[in-house]
Amino acid sequence: DVLPRANHFFEHEMPELMESVDNYLDMRLDPNSPIK
Incomplete structure (x- = not known):
């Protein structure tokens, strides 16, 4: 984000x-996040 x-x-x-x-943390800590 900017x-x-x-x-x-x-x-x-x-x-x-x-x-x-x-x-960002919600996205990264989601077990289904495509980014590991």
Whole structure:
């Protein structure tokens, strides 16, 4: 994911960053994920 307005510290984009990380972890930790 790309957060176009984010600076180095994600000061104002923390909710979007956390959503992106959550989605990534959900995808990677899913037992049916094609990526191992």
